[in-house]
Amino acid sequence: MPTVKGSITIEGEVVPITNPDKPLWPQQGITKMIYLEKLAALAPYLLRYLKGRLLTVIRYPHGVEGMSFYQKNAPDPLPPYIHTTMHEGINYITLDGLPGLLWLGNSAALEFHPSLHAAGSTLPCEWMIDLDPSLDEEPRIMEAAALVGDVLKSLGIESVPKTSGATGVQIIVPIKPGVTFDELRKLGLFVGRYVTEQHPSLFTLERLKKHRGDKIYFDYLQHYGGKTLAAPYTPRARPLATVSTPLTWEEVRSGASPEQFHLLNITDRLSQTGDLIALLPPQPVERVIKALP
Structure with a gap:
C-alpha cells in the first residue's frame, strides 16, 4: 500500500490515516496502523461477507478500553468510494472494496456486523x-x-x-x-x-x-x-x-x-x-x- 503523510493510496483511492500510533488493542500491542495492515490482509475473506450488505459497525475511538458506539447511519461527508443504501429510514454503508474497509478501520470501526441479506433483497444469503x-x-x-x-x-x-x-x-x-x-x-x-x-x-x-x-x-x-x-x-x-x-x-x-x-x-x-x-x-x-x- 503506497503511503504519503497522513494517507494510504489503495486501488487508486486515497484513504486518510489519522493517529496511526494510537493503541487500539493495548494488551496485544496493536496500534491503528497495525490494525489497518491486518485488516487489509483479512480483506479477501472479510469482504466476501460484507460486500453489498447493509453494514453496521461498532466504533471505539479510543481503543477497546474506551467508549464505543454503534454506527448504522453513514456519517457525513463520505469519500467517493463509500456507497450507501437507504433501508427503513437508515442510510447504511454498503461496502464494495478495500478502500472503504480501510476508511472504516481508520475511523476505529473494530467490529463489522452485516445484514443477513443483500441490500435491496428480502432473501437471506x-x-x-x-x-x-x-x-x-x-x-x-x-x-x-x-x-x-x-x-x-x-x-x-x-x-x-x-x-x-x-x-x-x-x-x-x-x-x-x-x-x-x-x-x-x-x-x-x-x-x-x-x-x-x-x-x-x-x-x-x-x-x-x-x-x-x-x-x-x-x-x-x-x-x-x-x-x-x-x-x-x-x-x-x-x-x-x-x-x-x-x-x-x-x-x-x-x-x-x-x-x-x-x-x-x-x-x-x-x-x-x-x-x-x-x-x-x-x-x-x-x-x-x-x-x-
Missing part, C-alpha cells in the same frame, strides 16, 4: 444458527455446537461452525438463492426444539436472558431481514483482538477456544485453511423444509 451462552464463561459451548452440527448432518445438511470472537458460536449453512427467512426460521425452530428436548439441561429456546439460567440459547429468531450478526473474519473488540473464525468440526470436538484466533495469527491460519465457508457448496435445505409438518 445463508442460514445462520446463533448459539448464545447465558454465562460469561461457558465451557460447554463447543459441545453444544457439535450436537447441533450432528443433528444437521443427520438431516443431510453440512455446515460450518464459527466462533463469534466473543462467547458464542454460529453455525453457517450455505444455501441456494430463493429460500426465505420464514422458511429458515421454521427449520431453525424444528432443529431447536429437537436439541432442547434431547438435551434440556444444555439448550433453551427462551428469549429472555434472565429466564435462561445457565442454558445456551438456541437463537433461530435472529434470522430476519435487517438483523445482523458478527461477520465471519470480523475482528472483535475484546482484549485479545479475537477474530470471528470458521472452524472444522474436528476443532470443535477438541474444544477450540475463541481466544486461539486473533488478529496477530489469523492470516497464518487462513493461508493454511482458506475460507472454510466458501469451500462448502449450497446445502439442500429446501428438501428438509418441504418435509416439515
Whole structure:
C-alpha cells in the first residue's frame, strides 16, 4: 500500500490515516496502523461477507478500553468510494472494496456486523444458527455446537461452525438463492426444539436472558431481514483482538477456544485453511423444509 503523510493510496483511492500510533488493542500491542495492515490482509475473506450488505459497525475511538458506539447511519461527508443504501429510514454503508474497509478501520470501526441479506433483497444469503451462552464463561459451548452440527448432518445438511470472537458460536449453512427467512426460521425452530428436548439441561429456546439460567440459547429468531450478526473474519473488540473464525468440526470436538484466533495469527491460519465457508457448496435445505409438518 503506497503511503504519503497522513494517507494510504489503495486501488487508486486515497484513504486518510489519522493517529496511526494510537493503541487500539493495548494488551496485544496493536496500534491503528497495525490494525489497518491486518485488516487489509483479512480483506479477501472479510469482504466476501460484507460486500453489498447493509453494514453496521461498532466504533471505539479510543481503543477497546474506551467508549464505543454503534454506527448504522453513514456519517457525513463520505469519500467517493463509500456507497450507501437507504433501508427503513437508515442510510447504511454498503461496502464494495478495500478502500472503504480501510476508511472504516481508520475511523476505529473494530467490529463489522452485516445484514443477513443483500441490500435491496428480502432473501437471506445463508442460514445462520446463533448459539448464545447465558454465562460469561461457558465451557460447554463447543459441545453444544457439535450436537447441533450432528443433528444437521443427520438431516443431510453440512455446515460450518464459527466462533463469534466473543462467547458464542454460529453455525453457517450455505444455501441456494430463493429460500426465505420464514422458511429458515421454521427449520431453525424444528432443529431447536429437537436439541432442547434431547438435551434440556444444555439448550433453551427462551428469549429472555434472565429466564435462561445457565442454558445456551438456541437463537433461530435472529434470522430476519435487517438483523445482523458478527461477520465471519470480523475482528472483535475484546482484549485479545479475537477474530470471528470458521472452524472444522474436528476443532470443535477438541474444544477450540475463541481466544486461539486473533488478529496477530489469523492470516497464518487462513493461508493454511482458506475460507472454510466458501469451500462448502449450497446445502439442500429446501428438501428438509418441504418435509416439515
